[in-house]
Amino acid sequence: xxxLCLVELDGTGAADASLRALTFARDVAGPGGQLAAVVFGxxxxxxxxxxxxxxxxxxxxxxxxxxxxxxxxxxxxxxLVSQTGADAVLAAGTDRGSEVMAHLGALTGLPMVANCVxxxxxxxxxxxxxxxxxxRQRWAGLLLEDAMLxxxxxxxxxxxxxxxxxxxxxxxxLTVHAHQPELADGDLAVRAAExxxxxxxxSLATARVVVGGGRGVGGPDGFAPxxxxxxxxxxxxxxxxxxxxxxWRPHRQQVGQTGTKITPELYLACGISGAIQHIAGxxxxxxxxxxxxxxxxxxxxxxxxxVIGDLHKVIxxxxxxxxxxxGSA
Amino acid sequence: MEILxxxxxxxxxxxxxxxxxxxxxxxxxxxxxxxxxxxxxxVEEAIQITERLGGGVSVLTLGPPDAAEQLxxxxxxxxxxxxxxxxxxxxxxxxxTADEIVAEARRDDGGPxxxxxxxxxxxxxxxxxxxxxxxxxxxxxxxxxxxxGIEITDGTVRAxxxxxGAEELFEFGxxxxxxxxxxxxxxxxxxxxxxxxxxxxxIETHQPRWRPDGLRKQALRVPATERKQATVLGNGVDAVPAxxxxxxxxxxxx
Numbered sequence: 255x256x257x258l259c260l261v262e263l264d265g266t267g268a269a270d271a272s273l274r275a276l277t278f279a280r281d282v283a284g285p286g287g288q289l290a291a292v293v294f295g296x297x298x299x300x301x302x303x304x305x306x307x308x309x310x311x312x313x314x315x316x317x318x319x320x321x322x323x324x325x326x327x328x329x330x331x332x333x334l335v336s337q338t339g340a341d342a343v344l345a346a347g348t349d350r351g352s353e354v355m356a357h358l359g360a361l362t363g364l365p366m367v368a369n370c371v372x373x374x375x376x377x378x379x380x381x382x383x384x385x386x387x388x389x390r391q392r393w394a395g396l397l398l399e400d401a402m403l404x405x406x407x408x409x410x411x412x413x414x415x416x417x418x419x420x421x422x423x424x425x426x427x428l429t430v431h432a433h434q435p436e437l438a439d440g441d442l443a444v445r446a447a448e449x450x451x452x453x454x455x456x457s458l459a460t461a462r463v464v465v466g467g468g469r470g471v472g473g474p475d476g477f478a479p480x481x482x483x484x485x486x487x488x489x490x491x492x493x494x495x496x497x498x499x500x501x502w503r504p505h506r507q508q509v510g511q512t513g514t515k516i517t518p519e520l521y522l523a524c525g526i527s528g529a530i531q532h533i534a535g536x537x538x539x540x541x542x543x544x545x546x547x548x549x550x551x552x553x554x555x556x557x558x559x560x561v562i563g564d565l566h567k568v569i570x571x572x573x574x575x576x577x578x579x580x581g582s583a
Numbered sequence: 584m585e586i587l588x589x590x591x592x593x594x595x596x597x598x599x600x601x602x603x604x605x606x607x608x609x610x611x612x613x614x615x616x617x618x619x620x621x622x623x624x625x626v627e628e629a630i631q632i633t634e635r636l637g638g639g640v641s642v643l644t645l646g647p648p649d650a651a652e653q654l655x656x657x658x659x660x661x662x663x664x665x666x667x668x669x670x671x672x673x674x675x676x677x678x679x680t681a682d683e684i685v686a687e688a689r690r691d692d693g694g695p696x697x698x699x700x701x702x703x704x705x706x707x708x709x710x711x712x713x714x715x716x717x718x719x720x721x722x723x724x725x726x727x728x729x730x731x732g733i734e735i736t737d738g739t740v741r742a743x744x745x746x747x748g749a750e751e752l753f754e755f756g757x758x759x760x761x762x763x764x765x766x767x768x769x770x771x772x773x774x775x776x777x778x779x780x781x782x783x784x785x786i787e788t789h790q791p792r793w794r795p796d797g798l799r800k801q802a803l804r805v806p807a808t809e810r811k812q813a814t815v816l817g818n819g820v821d822a823v824p825a826x827x828x829x830x831x832x833x834x835x836x837x
Contacts, residue, residue, distance in 0.1 A: 264747070322751065324728075347712075349746065352705075353728045356713035360720035365678060365797030368705075368712045392710055392803065396600050397609070400801040411712070443725045446751035457748040463835050487835055498766070505731075505766030506745065511707065512620045512765040520835045530596050531707075537808075541833055543826070544813060552598050554813040561826055563819035571820040575827050576836060 255375065256338055257283040258331065260345035260354060261291040261311075267298045268306075271346035273419035275412040276306040279344045280422060282373055283307075289426070290338060292331060294319065300428040307422030312433045319435050322350065323445040328357035330435045335362070340407050341384065342373070347411035355411050364405050369413040371398065384408065391416075394511040394534035415515060415538045456490050458507065463489025464518045466509060466536070467497060470525020470547065470565055474502040479569040480524060486576055492516060494532050510535035524565040528553030545569065584638030584735070586629040587697045589684055589715075590622040590657060592650040593708040599805075606802035608674075609708070618653045620765050621703030627770040628733060628763055629701050630661040636735060638698070639663045643687055645680055647672045651786050658781035659773035665786045674709075676796025681717035683791045688722060699740075700760045704729045719760035727753045728762040 259279040262269040268276070268291075276291065283289045290310040291303050297313040312334055319326055331343055331354065343358065345351035347369045359366030367373075369391040376387045386403040391413045458464065465484040467477055477491060484491045492509040493502070509516050511534040521539035525546065526532060533556055536542065544557040545565045554560050561568055594609045595617040601610040618626070629640045642657040644650045645668040654665035668683050675683075688697055702715040712728075719726030732743035735757070742753045742761055773781070816825040830836050 324726075349729045349744070352712040353716065356716035356728070357720070357726075359678075359713055360717045365676070366711075366713055367798055368710055388798070392708060393596070393600060394707075394710060395806070396596075397602070398804050398806050400804070402799045402801060403797060404799075405797050440723075440725075444727055444753050444755050446746070446753055448746065448749055448751050459747075486837060487830075488837065489835075499769070501769055508766070520830065520833055528598075530599055543829070549815070555811065557813040558811070559826075559829060560813035560815050561817060561819075561822040562815055563822065567820050568823065568826075571823045572826060575823050576830075579827060579836070 255283050255287040255341045256290065257287065258290050258292055258334055258338065258340045258343045260327075260331065260343075260351060261293050261298075261303070262346065262348065262350055263293065263295050263298065266296070267302055269346070269348075270419060271348050271351070271414045273306060274414040274417040275344055275346040275351070276308065277420050278370075278412045278417045279342075280307040282342055282344065290334075290340070292334060294322075294327060294330075297430055300430065301425070304425045304428040305421040307426050308428055309426045311428055311430045313430055314433045314435050318433070319437070321445050321447070323442050324350070324353045325357050325444060326435065326437050326441040327354045328361055329437055329441050330433065331358050332361050333436055334433070335407055341375070342408040342410070345411050346414050348414070351411050355409055359409050362409070364407070364409055365403060367401070367403055367408070367410040369395075370410045371413050371416045373408060373410055394515075395537070396530055396534050415517070456488070458490055458492055458509070458514045458516060461490045461516065461518050463487040463520045464492045464509065464516050464522070464536075464539070465489060466492045466494065466521060466523040466526050467503075468494040468524070468526030468532075469496045471497065471502070472525075472566075476566065477503065479566070479573060483522075483569055483573050486573060487520075489518065489520075494526050494529070523553055523557065524569060526553055527551045528556055584633055584636045584699065585697050586632060586638065586640050586699045586701060587688060588622070588625050588629045588640060588642045588657065588662065589700065589702045590626065590642060590644050590653055591619045591703070591706045591708075592616050592644060592646045592653045593619045593706060602803045602805060606804065607800070608803070616649070616652065618656055619703050619707040621705065621763060623770045624765050624767050625701040625703055625763050626657045626660055626662065627768045631768060632699070632733065632735060641666060641697075643668065643684065645675060645683055645791070646670055654786055655781040655784070656773070658784050659777040660771060661777065665784060667786050667788045669788050669790050670793065673793050674800065675793065676798060677709075677711040677713045678717060678796045679794050681714045681721065684714070684718045685721045686791070688718070698757045700724075702760070702762045704762045704764045715760050715762040722758070722760070724758050724760050725755040726760040726762075727755070730761050730763045731767045733761060733763075733767070
């Protein structure tokens with residue numbers, strides 16, 4: 255089977271989410287299948303993609319198409335579908351991946367399946383199109399849907415939080431194809447200009463430690479000890495939806511279905527009851543520790559460890575204890 | 584500036600999601616319904632835009648008769664007109680849904696003729712991430728998704744969104760389709776006069792015919808996760824030494 259996978263770049267290499275999508279795509283392609291990466295920008299080093307089993311990379315260089323333009327990227331994918339006869343086109347379920355695949359669905363008139371957990375071809379359907387057995391996420395992963403897809407090719411995004419990035423057993427030799435896009439009028443009408451306001455600090459999505467604050471923090475003035483603890487641990491503060499809805503903290507700090515999905519080593523959830531929309535954002539943390547005054551709070555059935563008590567006392571004491579430990583070391 | 588906001592009625596889930604016995608739906612007997620969160624912000628954004636630039640806000644939903652409740656919520660906040668694409672309760676896929684929104688945008692019966700369509704980036708329940716894009720494609724309008732800031736000057740839109748800790752900016756002309764994310768604004772609460780007006784408002788209703796999308800739902804299920812119960816390290820500040828030891832074992836201490 256031939257599978258095309260959109261690979262987003264992060265600096266000079268493939269983004270972590272795209273490595274996860276490639277891992278998924280390799281599985282769909284199956285043994286002996288062809289896994290082709292579609293790249294916009296400078297191609298990442300051949301070995302890096304080859305290690306993931308990519309045999310072909312179709313690279314649209316910045317001289318051909320500069321910057322992120324979702325419809326133009328979809329046009330390129332549509333062209334490559336015709337050129338390669340691909341059986342499936344996949345992308346990570348990121349903002350860009352979802353957007354480009356939606357455009358590809360619209361361009362081709364085919365269904366697009368968002369946030370797949372698995373996709374298995376189950377044979378031709380009644381009218382000859384391929385059928386696929388799909389498992390996909392709903393409710394940001396709180397619910398799974400079993401579904402039947404009838405489409406050639408299959409278009410889907412990958413639920414990246416369910417796939418760990420894994421190189422192939424045996425690396426592939428990569429052939430790089432310089433791709434000349436054939437764009438249509440209007441394909442560049444929407445194109446991103448990246449502003450220079452990249453913040454220097456640790457980002458919530460990639461932080462190693464996240465100190466969470468919820469309703470229990472009590473108000474906009476209660477976050478200082480959480481900030482201090484987060485800084486001490488080299489992490490950041492994340493908050494629950496009620497905190498941003500109340501305007502206590504900016505929305506970019508929200509962890510949850512309508513905010514950011516986090517994947518830290520440690521999520522220390524302070525004064526957070528554990529509404530399911532919040533769990534959708536923090537369930538991929540390696541360790542969850544809750545600090546909560548209510549021993550019956552739902553967060554305790556998602557956390558590994560808990561301290562039952564008032565976060566306004568526990569967190570300053572924790573900060574002091576860590577500082578004292580640092581001083582004596 | 585005439586704006587059409589498309590909203591969806593979704594189950595309101597609190598502590599956990601339960602699936603009905605036939606595996607086809609979320610069990611809503613113990614929960615209510617709400618407007619999908621990104622779309623609450625789309626309604627607010629539309630109202631703010633027309634407060635600045637003049638014009639009117641129409642709100643549309645495709646859903647069962649009870650979805651009129653979400654239209655009335657939007658009317659109470661300041662939308663002037665509401666359209667219900669009434670279904671028989673069956674779930675509609677994103678392709679057919681987009682087609683019906685296009686039909687409304689093009690409906691030539693003395694309706695306003697829209698300059699801007701606003702939708703949520705994705706619905707909380709189905710999370711298909713594509714209805715807005717498909718609508719834009721059929722209308723031949725530019726489209727930006729996941730937007731957290733909109734400025735409109737002289738028919739040109741500047742739309743901002745977050746991208747890996749930075750910001751990307753899209754600039755394009757009207758008419759256009761924009762999907763927004765929660766955080767673009769803080770939705771207001773309805774006023775009492777707004778509620779009364781909404782209660783009396785007439786909702787324009789159409790009954791589109793259901794048809795299948797390419798993806799056919801078989802069953803919904805809650806993922807099998809280990810429901811664990813946290814190990815309690817202790818109470819209050821007395822637990823701090825144990826907590827420090829634990830964080831040390833996790834390798835997160837400085």
